[in-house]
Amino acid sequence: MLQVILKRVAIAIPVILVVASLTFFLVRMAPGGPFDAEKVVPPQVMKNLNAVYNLDAPLMIQYRDYMFNLIQGDFGPSFRYPGRSVTEMIFTGLPVTFELAFYAIIVAMLIGSFAGVIAAVKRNTMLDFIPMTIAMIGICMPTFLLGPLLVLFFGIHLEVLPVSGWDSLAGDKILPSITLGAAYAAYIARLSRGGMLETLSQDYIRTARAKGLPEHQVIIRHALQGGLVPVVSFLGPAIAGLIGGSFVVETIFQIPGLGRFYVEAAFNRDYTMILGTTIFFSALIIFFNLLSDIAVLLMNPRARSEA
Amino acid sequence: MKIKQLSLFFLIALVGCGKSISPVDSGLQEKILHFGNGSEPQGLDPHIVTGVPEHHLLISMCEGLTIANPRGGENLPGVAESWVISPDGKTYTFYLNKNAMWSNGDALIADDFVWSWMRILTPSLGSQYPDMLYYLKGAADFHQGITQDFSTVGVKAINDHELRVELNNPTPFFIKLLSHYSTYPVHKNTVLKHGSIDDRNGLWTRPGNFVCNGPMNLKTWELNKQIIVDKNPLYWDADKVKLNEIRYYPVSNESTEDRMFRAGQLHVTNVVPLEKCPVYIENENPNLRIEPYMGTYFYRVNTLHPVLKDKRIRKALAFALNRTQIVERVSKCGQQAAYSFTPPGSAGYEPDTEVPFDPELAQALLSDAGYPNGEGFPVLEILFNTQEGHRKIALAVQQMWQQNLGISVQLVNQDWKVYLAREMTGDFQISRAGWIGDYEDPNTFLDTLRPNRGNNKTGWENKEYDDLLELANATNDQSLRYKYLMQAEQLLISEMPIIPIYTYVRQYQLSNDVKGWYPNLLDTHHPKFIYLER
Numbered sequence: 001m002l003q004v005i006l007k008r009v010a011i012a013i014p015v016i017l018v019v020a021s022l023t024f025f026l027v028r029m030a031p032g033g034p035f036d037a038e039k040v041v042p043p044q045v046m047k048n049l050n051a052v053y054n055l056d057a058p059l060m061i062q063y064r065d066y067m068f069n070l071i072q073g074d075f076g077p078s079f080r081y082p083g084r085s086v087t088e089m090i091f092t093g094l095p096v097t098f099e100l101a102f103y104a105i106i107v108a109m110l111i112g113s114f115a116g117v118i119a120a121v122k123r124n125t126m127l128d129f130i131p132m133t134i135a136m137i138g139i140c141m142p143t144f145l146l147g148p149l150l151v152l153f154f155g156i157h158l159e160v161l162p163v164s165g166w167d168s169l170a171g172d173k174i175l176p177s178i179t180l181g182a183a184y185a186a187y188i189a190r191l192s193r194g195g196m197l198e199t200l201s202q203d204y205i206r207t208a209r210a211k212g213l214p215e216h217q218v219i220i221r222h223a224l225q226g227g228l229v230p231v232v233s234f235l236g237p238a239i240a241g242l243i244g245g246s247f248v249v250e251t252i253f254q255i256p257g258l259g260r261f262y263v264e265a266a267f268n269r270d271y272t273m274i275l276g277t278t279i280f281f282s283a284l285i286i287f288f289n290l291l292s293d294i295a296v297l298l299m300n301p302r303a304r305s306e307a
Numbered sequence: 308m309k310i311k312q313l314s315l316f317f318l319i320a321l322v323g324c325g326k327s328i329s330p331v332d333s334g335l336q337e338k339i340l341h342f343g344n345g346s347e348p349q350g351l352d353p354h355i356v357t358g359v360p361e362h363h364l365l366i367s368m369c370e371g372l373t374i375a376n377p378r379g380g381e382n383l384p385g386v387a388e389s390w391v392i393s394p395d396g397k398t399y400t401f402y403l404n405k406n407a408m409w410s411n412g413d414a415l416i417a418d419d420f421v422w423s424w425m426r427i428l429t430p431s432l433g434s435q436y437p438d439m440l441y442y443l444k445g446a447a448d449f450h451q452g453i454t455q456d457f458s459t460v461g462v463k464a465i466n467d468h469e470l471r472v473e474l475n476n477p478t479p480f481f482i483k484l485l486s487h488y489s490t491y492p493v494h495k496n497t498v499l500k501h502g503s504i505d506d507r508n509g510l511w512t513r514p515g516n517f518v519c520n521g522p523m524n525l526k527t528w529e530l531n532k533q534i535i536v537d538k539n540p541l542y543w544d545a546d547k548v549k550l551n552e553i554r555y556y557p558v559s560n561e562s563t564e565d566r567m568f569r570a571g572q573l574h575v576t577n578v579v580p581l582e583k584c585p586v587y588i589e590n591e592n593p594n595l596r597i598e599p600y601m602g603t604y605f606y607r608v609n610t611l612h613p614v615l616k617d618k619r620i621r622k623a624l625a626f627a628l629n630r631t632q633i634v635e636r637v638s639k640c641g642q643q644a645a646y647s648f649t650p651p652g653s654a655g656y657e658p659d660t661e662v663p664f665d666p667e668l669a670q671a672l673l674s675d676a677g678y679p680n681g682e683g684f685p686v687l688e689i690l691f692n693t694q695e696g697h698r699k700i701a702l703a704v705q706q707m708w709q710q711n712l713g714i715s716v717q718l719v720n721q722d723w724k725v726y727l728a729r730e731m732t733g734d735f736q737i738s739r740a741g742w743i744g745d746y747e748d749p750n751t752f753l754d755t756l757r758p759n760r761g762n763n764k765t766g767w768e769n770k771e772y773d774d775l776l777e778l779a780n781a782t783n784d785q786s787l788r789y790k791y792l793m794q795a796e797q798l799l800i801s802e803m804p805i806i807p808i809y810t811y812v813r814q815y816q817l818s819n820d821v822k823g824w825y826p827n828l829l830d831t832h833h834p835k836f837i838y839l840e841r
Contacts, residue, residue, distance in 0.1 A: 030724070030725075031724065031725045031728040031729070032722075032723075032724025032725055032727055032728040033724070033728075035435075036724055036727040036728060036731065037357065037435075037727070038727065038740075038741070039357070039762060040731065040761035040762050040764070041435045041761065042437075042438060042761060043761070044430065044450065044451050044452075045433065045434070045435055045437065048430050048431060048432070048433040049433040049435075051431070051433075052431070052433045052507055077508055080349060081347075081349055081350060082349065082350045082352065082355050082356075082507040082508055083350055083352070083507070083508045083509060083510060083512060083513075084350075084508075084530075089530065092530045092531075093530070093531070148562065148566070151566055152566075155566065155570050156566060156569055156570055159570070162570065162572065163563075163566045163567055163569075163570040163572065164558075164563055164566065164567050164570075164572065165532075165572070166532065168532075168533070169327075169330070169572075170327060251559070251560045251563065252560065252562075252563055253563070254532075254556065254558055254560070254563050254567070256529060256530055256531035256532035257531075260531055261531070264347075264559075267722070267723060267724070268724075269724050
């Protein structure tokens, strides 16, 4: 297994370098620069600004300098926010985004796997159809619709939860976590239902039942481990997706997470910030995929022996 | 069993939160103003930043020689308690308030202004607003590196409390410039402790390091979450300051901001969502504020374009627009149809121009230019940055031009930076634009269309216009100056390199608890006059 991990890490490094290089040149190809604004600054000022940020050097020299600094772990200063380094901005937003993703995944896991398992066990009954229909709606409903609907109901109509904020008012983390988790809960419900159905038809389950084990023990002790394997392999990309895709929820709920920095950096042509966040997200996706692969290896003996 | 436990958990979670006292209600008791501030400020260094959210923050934490009058009109004393202007209008002597001090207790002296103005004019700082001080003698030369000797610039400290400023021309609006944050003083020792004079990335603006001289102090700054400022007891006019704290929230999403206001999380919003404005007007929402604003929404014409270089065509386009219909049926939020570039009423200036809605005259002009009934006229392109409001206006304009002139119009929307890049390089035919005044004077509008100005972007050059503005700059007689400016404006409108559409209004929501908040053209609300009362 150690070999698998080492191999994956060895592949990850060139992948990240390629991502960094591609992003570097792609953002430079986009029209408009970081200091373009509706009120045009005098040419002298633009010249000074370009000089301050080394933007007056030839592109290849800038690329060389950037990669050299990157290898040393320096993402450079933000162009949009003078006095802030990209690293500082990433590590300001990251804990918030992580926390949001963590709560969202808990919501998704709790609701999703519970609904999926019940649906599989009570196959072709109302307890199957209703949760699966809701799951389908959940997958289809975008967060930018679900979020404001929840806010209108719980925040403005019932006045029981804050409509925005993070760590400012009591209960302000509930609605964003549910909003972000809902779509994933729906996926997990469908995946766990499928996984459970497959597992429940296996011989070892029949054996367990034949031995006279009560049904809940059959499910919890024997079926769950196999039934949730598809969910576990989905979790890696899901967590990465939650972190990278939290922008909408962060905007709706005014959450100071990394997603907002990322998207705003692209609009502002904050070159170093775009590069820094892209590289960072790539590394995260690779890392979480690796984690979920390891978890699958641990849960699935056949995959382990193949590895 | 499990279902019961789960429902119980959610019930407790929800009931536990219960109906709690809202920030607006608690703010009333604790004198805390909750302020929707648009977006995360770039920073808090007055010599580096540009933008409205930064302006809101800086007027609360720092102070220039004068402050903007909350009711509009002439500026009020700030650090300068009085000033004397020489008869030729070119020399200003400021007498500084002896009680003015920095938030760390240091005395604020005239030298602080000299050093601060040297800083903003230092080329390697890369400040984006040095031209605010280009009115000073020698300032442009110093900033452009023609001279390295700052003593050639027209600002001198006569003694600790007397500052003398020499200008190139009598500049009647100079006092108004001095409430702009780019002219604010910065604390020399603090700046130098965290970097050099030209360090853009110095950490002196962080909480704990920040030293300035305004009515409030920087308390905390959480990126993308909030900035809290609290009352500065060392401010020279601290007795007048009634707020204990202001919390600025960088809410860039208009709908989120609207919901926050409705849930009692904000006293004041930055804007009203586009689609909500007509609804709030119809429902007579008591919190809705629609106030005159010193800004013009217009269409910029590329006068270097082979067809649009003909001023008859530009005028035909302008005369074919029914502005009243645009503001009443499209923008629908109290905007006023515009018939001049400078908004009427700026510092007593009333532009004497006309842009009639006259389809027949428009057709005649088009026909004169060789396109009777629009025949043979190439497809026109309107460039705008992606935003629903701009799209709606462009659709209305497209329809009016097609109907009244018989010409085809194509709409091109682009991402903000692409739109800016295309405007800058002249890669457009007609583009939507807006201009908000930096200070209350027609010069802030008319100056942009002079030939060598970066913000002109139309390619339009007119010697007579330039001469009129030069004459206006040279005179110390305000009525004569306005006469020249009016002539310049008439010339501008007769040439139509820009097609005015409407005069902006400020639309936002304000809690009834907020007092001492008055409408004014520049939308400047100085915190020292604001208080909360129900």
